[in-house]
Each structure stands twice: as C-alpha cells, then as structure tokens.
Amino acid sequence: MxxxxxxxxxxxxxxxxxxxxxxxxxxxxxxxxxxxxxxxxxxxxxxxxxxxxxxxxxxxxxxxxxxxxxxxxxxxxxxxxxxxxxxxxxxxxxxxxxxxxxxxxxxxxxxxxxxxxxxxxxxxxxxxxxxxxxxxxxxxxxxRAPDVDSLEKLMKTKNIPEGQQDAFKTGFAEGFLKAQALTQKSSDSLRRTRLFLLVLLLLGIYGLSKTPFLSVRFRTTSGLDAAVDPIQMKNVTFEHVKGVEEAKQELQEVVEFLKNPQKFTALGGKLPKGILLVGPPGTGKTLLARAVAGEADVPFYYASGSEFDEMFVGVGASRIRNLFREAKANAPCVIFIDELDSVGGKRIESPMHPYSRQTINQLLAEMDGFKPNEGVIIIGATNFPEALDNALIRPGRFDMQVTVPRPDIRGRTEILKWYLSKIKFDVSIDAAVIARGTVGFSGADLENLVNQAALKAAIDGKDMVTMVDMEFAKDKILMGPERRSVEIDRKNKTITAYHESGHAIVAYYTKDAMPINKATIMPRGPTLGHVSMLPENDMWSETRSQLLAQMDVSMGGRVAEELMFGTEHITTGASSDFDNATKIAKMMVTKYGMSEKLGVMTYSDTGKLSPDTQAAIEQEVRTLLKDSYERAKSVLKSHAKEHKNLADALLTYETLDIKEIQMVLEGKSLEPKSCLS
Structure with missing residues (x-):
C-alpha cells in the first residue's frame, strides 16, 4: 500500500x-x-x-x-x-x-x-x-488570503458593502464572544475534573491508610493514643481494687502527689518520676493504674510496650518522643506503659538488630534527661522485672517499685465477695470456704471461677448460683472437666475407690496433715479420682512434721492397693503420688537441711557433687520415703474397717464432702438425697 x-x-x-x-x-x-x-x-x-x-x-x-x-x-x-x-x-x-x-x-x-x-x-x-x-x-x-491586522482591513478585503458592515461587525462580535464563552466553559470543566480527581485520590489514600496491611505506610507518628478522658476513668477507683492493700496504700500517695504537689515540695522534696508495678499475671496491675487515673482526675495516657516495637527504624523512638511531648503539655498527668519489658528489656549488641536500642535509649532520655519532666508520672507494669534494663529501674527513673502479689486468704475472700455481688447467688455460699480451697489463685482466676459457677447454674436451669456450683467450678479449674462419658469397669472403679479412700484415711488420722475437703472417684482430666485438701490458712512456711505428713498422705494410695489386692495387683495410679513424695524428700535433704546425716547444708547442683555425696543424698531420700510408706501402712492397717466403709461409700455416691466423710468414718449412715452428686 x-x-x-x-x-x-x-x-x-x-x-x-x-x-x-x-x-x-x-x-x-x-x-x-x-x-x-x-x-x-x-x-x-x-x-x-x-x-x-x-x-x-x-x-x-x-x-x-x-x-x-x-x-x-x-x-x-x-x-x-x-x-x-x-x-x-x-x-x-x-x-x-x-x-x-x-x-x-x-x-x-x-x-x-x-x-x-x-x-x-x-x-x-x-x-x-x-x-x-x-x-x-x-x-x-x-x-489563502493574506493575514489582516484589523477588522477594517478584513471588511475591505472581503469587499463588504457599507450597508452590511454593521451587521458583519455585530456577527463577528457575537461569534467571538461565543467562542470565548465556549473556551471558558471548557476551562471550567477541566478545572472541575481535576478537582474531582484530586478528591478521589485523597479519598483513596485515606482508605488505604485504614487498610490493615497497608496502614503501616500511611500511619503518622504524631503520637500514640490521645489522653484518656479522666471522666471515663472515674468509674474505676481504689474501691474496685481488692486484695492488694499494701499496693493501694503506696499508689494513694502518688494520687496525693498529683492532687497536692506543694505539700511534698514545700520541704524540698521532689515528686517521683516513675512507679514500677511488679507481680504475676492477673493480680490487678492494670486495674491499679486505672484506679490511680480515676482517683487523681488527671489526664491518663495508656500505651502498651508492644506499640513501640515496629519494623521501621526510629519509629519507636519517635512515638516515645511524641507521647512525652503531649504529656508534658498537659501536666500534671499519668503515663501508663503496660508490659514494660517489651520496650525496656536489657540492651544487647546484636548484629541482626543494630538499631534495637534506639527505643529504650529514647525512653531513658525522656525519663531522666537534661530536659525537665515535672508533673508527669510514669507507671510501668511488668511480669518479668529481671528482664528490665538496669538503667531503667534505677532511682531517678522508676523511683518506686510496688509489688502486686497474689492475694492471701483474706484478699481472696474480698475478691470473691466483690464478684459474687455482681451475680445472683444463694446466701448459703461461704466465700471464706472457697477462698481456703483456692490457694495461689489470682484475682483474674477468682473472677473466672465465679463466672464458671454462674454458667453452670444457668445450664442447670437454676435461679441463682449455689455452693455446689462454686465447688464444681473450682474442681473444673483445678482438675479439669468431668469425664462422665468414660466407661470404667467395676474392677478398676473399685481399685480407684480404695486408692482414694486410702489417701483420705491417712490424711484424716495423721497429725499435722491438711484437712480434707472432698473425695471423689469421678474422672476429671487425666485422673480417675481425687482427694482435695483444704488448709485452714495460707502456709507461708512448713514444719518438718507437716512435710512428713504430706509424704504419708501421698503414700496412702499405693499402700491401700497393696493391702486390699496384694503386691501382684498394684497399679500405675500412684506414679504422681510418688513424684510428689520424692520431691518433698529431696527438698528436705538438699534445701531445707532436715537430714541428720548430711546436716544443715544446701546442695543446689547435685550433678557437680562427688559420688560419695550423691550416694549419701540418695540414701537419705530413700530412707525418708521408706519410713513414710511404713507409717501410711500402719495407719491403714489400724483403720481397715473405716477404710472399707469409705471405699464402699465412694462406689455408691462417687463424691463425698468432708461432712459426709466424717459421718462414714464415725459409722453413721448417709442420706441418699444429700449425698448424690
């Protein structure tokens, strides 16, 4: 083509x-x-x-x-x-x-x-x-005609008569104005189109910034969350915090610092810069910080340690700078950093993370640098104080360290009463009894216990929560859920009944043993039965007699099987009992200095000891266990009748509480209605 x-x-x-x-x-x-x-x-x-x-x-x-x-x-x-x-x-x-x-x-x-x-x-x-x-x-x-310089020349070139020249000029002017209007209209339309596209672009960028996987590119570093309005925190005060009276007392002093700083600075003192809350999970550290904000009625800034940890270099340090800048502008105020160990951990030299120390360095500079930080109190909470950098916990940064421990029996009773007041419960519930059987429970654990009891009562169609529901929830938390679907033959069920009754008999008739709470042969979790103990008070220290009694109770299960079924028919059910007894015996010999042969000496690392010393330790442990086994056998032989009656009652009713156990051991008959679980 x-x-x-x-x-x-x-x-x-x-x-x-x-x-x-x-x-x-x-x-x-x-x-x-x-x-x-x-x-x-x-x-x-x-x-x-x-x-x-x-x-x-x-x-x-x-x-x-x-x-x-x-x-x-x-x-x-x-x-x-x-x-x-x-x-x-x-x-x-x-x-x-x-x-x-x-x-x-x-x-x-x-x-x-x-x-x-x-x-x-x-x-x-x-x-x-x-x-x-x-x-x-x-x-x-x-x-093509030559170019003209004016309208007059154009009319002369076109030879327009004089009578039509005015009409020609009018038409030319109208055409020019229309062309100009059309040009202006096109320009305005183009301007509106550009403005519309610009708005769409901005909306698109804003939408992308809200998308989780793209928000990191458009996230500004103008600081962390805005200050929590103190009005929102007024519903949390020290009245809501139970079981940690000492921690509350120390933090009430901080509230006084914030409310009336002149009272403490009049003598030349300085306000504390930081308070470190240390304690196990669930003990109420965050609740205490909320209570401080509610009591002091000051701006309250909350930040989690993980918020400062980003993949981009310098972002964490920038956020700390912005957080403290905003806090200083609103002083006096409180900054609460939860999980402080995630941002204030020990500084290490790592070639993989050469800039990992920037965030903690910025935090150290903000807390105690050249610039004054008056009126801003930092409260930090952590479960691992040993993981914090030494420069962070020195005086001048975190001046006070408040321990928030697990509640004692009195604290557990107060916490249980507080959470019971939020549900419908029977007046027969004794919070003190539940508190005695929940040694080591934190405030969060007790809240979960009350909630589990309420769910159980709702499932059973009850109008209120009863003591049975509370006991059920406690056993579920301690031992796991019931396994009613497990089919156990009569022989194994009988062995389990005599095994658990052996524990109960030794515990009942041994001096310095913990009181019994209940005995059951209902499978829960990995166990086929269980005897729970109920201490009178929290045990801060234990005597040698109490440790030996615990060993005797552990031996009662195996001794019962041997006496009733012979040595050829003993089972593996006592393995966990032996573990517990052996652990107690080793601690008595190597830690507590309760061995006459080895004396008052601790042996922390037995692997580095001489063969003779190791043999002596093993011999002492073996002697303690053997003596405990013989004491348990003596108790069961002397109370064989009570042992048999208690085992038969367990086979009949599956679960017995302390009152029912006492009735059986005293030879009284049980009412079927009151003993059915």
Whole structure:
C-alpha cells in the first residue's frame, strides 16, 4: 500500500534551461515525454509507453471514491493524465506552476523507538483533526488570503458593502464572544475534573491508610493514643481494687502527689518520676493504674510496650518522643506503659538488630534527661522485672517499685465477695470456704471461677448460683472437666475407690496433715479420682512434721492397693503420688537441711557433687520415703474397717464432702438425697 502526501509552494514558470534540456530539440523532447509520461494508454497512442496503470491510495475514503475536487489539482489532472494539447511538452510547461511535488512513502509498520512512535501518533492525530484534510490543504494554501491586522482591513478585503458592515461587525462580535464563552466553559470543566480527581485520590489514600496491611505506610507518628478522658476513668477507683492493700496504700500517695504537689515540695522534696508495678499475671496491675487515673482526675495516657516495637527504624523512638511531648503539655498527668519489658528489656549488641536500642535509649532520655519532666508520672507494669534494663529501674527513673502479689486468704475472700455481688447467688455460699480451697489463685482466676459457677447454674436451669456450683467450678479449674462419658469397669472403679479412700484415711488420722475437703472417684482430666485438701490458712512456711505428713498422705494410695489386692495387683495410679513424695524428700535433704546425716547444708547442683555425696543424698531420700510408706501402712492397717466403709461409700455416691466423710468414718449412715452428686 502506498500513501500520497502533497506539499505545495508557489513556484515561478520554469523553462527548459531549468531542467537542463537546453541542448535538446523540441521534437526530441516531445518524443521523450510521450514515452516517459503516462498520458494515455499505449493502445490509444501512436508510440509505445513504459507506464502501466497504477492505483494510488489517497489519505481519505472520500478521495478514493470520488476523486479530487475541481481545484487547480483538477485542472492539473485533466491536463496531466489526459492528452488535450497538441504537445506534451507545451502542456507540462504551461501547467508546471500548478504541479505540486508528490512524494510517495511506504506505510509499512516497522519497529520504531518510543519517541518516534509517540511523535508519529501525535502527527497522525493532528492530521486527522485538521479541516480540510492535509491532502487538499496543499492546494488551498495557494489561495489563502493574506493575514489582516484589523477588522477594517478584513471588511475591505472581503469587499463588504457599507450597508452590511454593521451587521458583519455585530456577527463577528457575537461569534467571538461565543467562542470565548465556549473556551471558558471548557476551562471550567477541566478545572472541575481535576478537582474531582484530586478528591478521589485523597479519598483513596485515606482508605488505604485504614487498610490493615497497608496502614503501616500511611500511619503518622504524631503520637500514640490521645489522653484518656479522666471522666471515663472515674468509674474505676481504689474501691474496685481488692486484695492488694499494701499496693493501694503506696499508689494513694502518688494520687496525693498529683492532687497536692506543694505539700511534698514545700520541704524540698521532689515528686517521683516513675512507679514500677511488679507481680504475676492477673493480680490487678492494670486495674491499679486505672484506679490511680480515676482517683487523681488527671489526664491518663495508656500505651502498651508492644506499640513501640515496629519494623521501621526510629519509629519507636519517635512515638516515645511524641507521647512525652503531649504529656508534658498537659501536666500534671499519668503515663501508663503496660508490659514494660517489651520496650525496656536489657540492651544487647546484636548484629541482626543494630538499631534495637534506639527505643529504650529514647525512653531513658525522656525519663531522666537534661530536659525537665515535672508533673508527669510514669507507671510501668511488668511480669518479668529481671528482664528490665538496669538503667531503667534505677532511682531517678522508676523511683518506686510496688509489688502486686497474689492475694492471701483474706484478699481472696474480698475478691470473691466483690464478684459474687455482681451475680445472683444463694446466701448459703461461704466465700471464706472457697477462698481456703483456692490457694495461689489470682484475682483474674477468682473472677473466672465465679463466672464458671454462674454458667453452670444457668445450664442447670437454676435461679441463682449455689455452693455446689462454686465447688464444681473450682474442681473444673483445678482438675479439669468431668469425664462422665468414660466407661470404667467395676474392677478398676473399685481399685480407684480404695486408692482414694486410702489417701483420705491417712490424711484424716495423721497429725499435722491438711484437712480434707472432698473425695471423689469421678474422672476429671487425666485422673480417675481425687482427694482435695483444704488448709485452714495460707502456709507461708512448713514444719518438718507437716512435710512428713504430706509424704504419708501421698503414700496412702499405693499402700491401700497393696493391702486390699496384694503386691501382684498394684497399679500405675500412684506414679504422681510418688513424684510428689520424692520431691518433698529431696527438698528436705538438699534445701531445707532436715537430714541428720548430711546436716544443715544446701546442695543446689547435685550433678557437680562427688559420688560419695550423691550416694549419701540418695540414701537419705530413700530412707525418708521408706519410713513414710511404713507409717501410711500402719495407719491403714489400724483403720481397715473405716477404710472399707469409705471405699464402699465412694462406689455408691462417687463424691463425698468432708461432712459426709466424717459421718462414714464415725459409722453413721448417709442420706441418699444429700449425698448424690
């Protein structure tokens, strides 16, 4: 396919000299033009021609279908392609001033550079939008009127009569104003489109910032959460904190610092900068910090240590700077950092994390640097104080360290009463009894116990929570859920009954043993039965007699199996009992100095001891265990009848509390209604 493009420039008339043909005669030139020019078909001409008909595509479909317009090109076509003159040379010479220069260009698609491709595309668009078409433009340019400088010259050029000049000016002005209005309208539309696209872009960025997996790119570091409104914290006061009276007393002093700082600075003292709350999980450290904010009625800033830990270098330090900057602007106030060990851990030199110390360094500088930090008190909470950096816990940063321990029996009773007041419960519930059987429970554990009891009562369709529900919840937490679906044959059930009754008999008749709470052969968790003990008070220290009694009670299960079924039918059920007894014996020998042979000496690492010392320790442990086994056997032999009666009662009722156990051991009969579990 060929395309034709034309460019026309006004040319003067040409002569033969201009073609370099002055040496040729006119007759020879005529014959030459007859052969070279495609004037008409060879069969109609007197001379042969080398030209054949060729169809050249124009640039528009209209030109291909209808030909060219009656412009000078039409005159050229009639005179050029049709023989109408007597001489071809004369025709060419007379029409040379109408003859444009035709340049044929192949339009095959080839690989072009990006710049050339874009350039050709823009040229194609410009050619398409031009009117008239570029092909005819070359011929029309010859007749284009000269440029005019004013409207008066234009009217003179167009020869407009004087009577129509006013109408021409009015029409010209109206057209100009309409074109200007159209241009302004297009400009306004383009401006509105750009504004609309800008709004969409901003909304898209805002939406991406709310997306979890992209929020890290658009998250600003203008600080952590805003200050907690003290009005929102007024519903938490020291009245809501139970079981940690000493910690409450120390934090009440902090509240006084915040309310009346002049009282303490009048003598030259300084307000504390930081209070570190240390204690096991669930003891109420966060609740204490809330109570401080509620009591002091000051801005309260909360932050978790994990919020300062980011994958980007410097983000954690920047957040600490912003947090303290905002706190200083609202002093006096309280900053509470939970899980402080995640941000204030010991600094180490690690090639994997060369910038890991920036966050804690910034925290150290903010707490005790050159810039004053008056009126801002930092409260930190951690479960692992040993993991904190030494520079963080020195005086001047965390001046006070408040221990929040697990509650004692009095504290557990108060906590149970507090949570029981939030549910419907029977007045027969004795919180002190539940507290005695929950040694080591934290405040969160006791809250869970009350909640489990309420759920059990709701499942059973009761109107209120009873003592049975509380005991059930306690056993579930301590030993696991009941396994009523487990099918146990009569033989194994009998062995379990005598095993558990053996523990109960030894505990009941041994001096200094813990009081019994209940005995059951209902499978719970990994155990087939259990005898729970109920200490009168929390045991802060234990005597040698109490430790030996615990060993005797542990031995009671295996001794009972041996006495009732013989040595050939003892079971593996006593493995955990032996573990407990062996642990107590080893501690007595190696830690507590309760061995006459080894004396008052501790042996922390038995692996580094001499063979003779190790053998002596093992011999003492073995002696203690053997003596305990014999004492348990003596108790069970002397109370064989009570042992059998208690085992039969367990087989009948599965679970017996302390009152029912006493009735059985005293030979009294049990009421079936009161003993069914």
């Amino acid at each position: 060929f395309s034709l493009s034309a460019t026309v420039q006004p040319q003067p008339l040409l002569t033969l000299r201009d073609f370099g043909l002055s040496d040729f005669r006119v007759s020879h030139l005529g014959e030459l033009f007859d052969r070279l020019l495609p004037c008409q078909p060879a069969e109609l001409s007197n001379t042969s021609t080398l030209w054949k008909t060729s169809y050249i595509s124009s640039q528009t479909f209209f030109q291909n279908k209808h030909g060219f317009s009656d412009t000078p090109f039409g005159t050229l076509r009639s005179s050029f392609f049709c023989r109408q003159h007597s001489s071809n040379l004369q025709s060419v010479c007379s029409d040379l001033h109408y003859w444009p220069v035709f340049i044929q260009t192949r339009s095959f698609k080839t690989l072009k550079s990006k710049t050339r491709r874009l350039q050709s595309t823009s040229e194609r668009f410009s050619e398409t939008e031009s009117t008239p078409t570029s092909f005819l433009k070359g011929f029309l340019l010859r007749e």
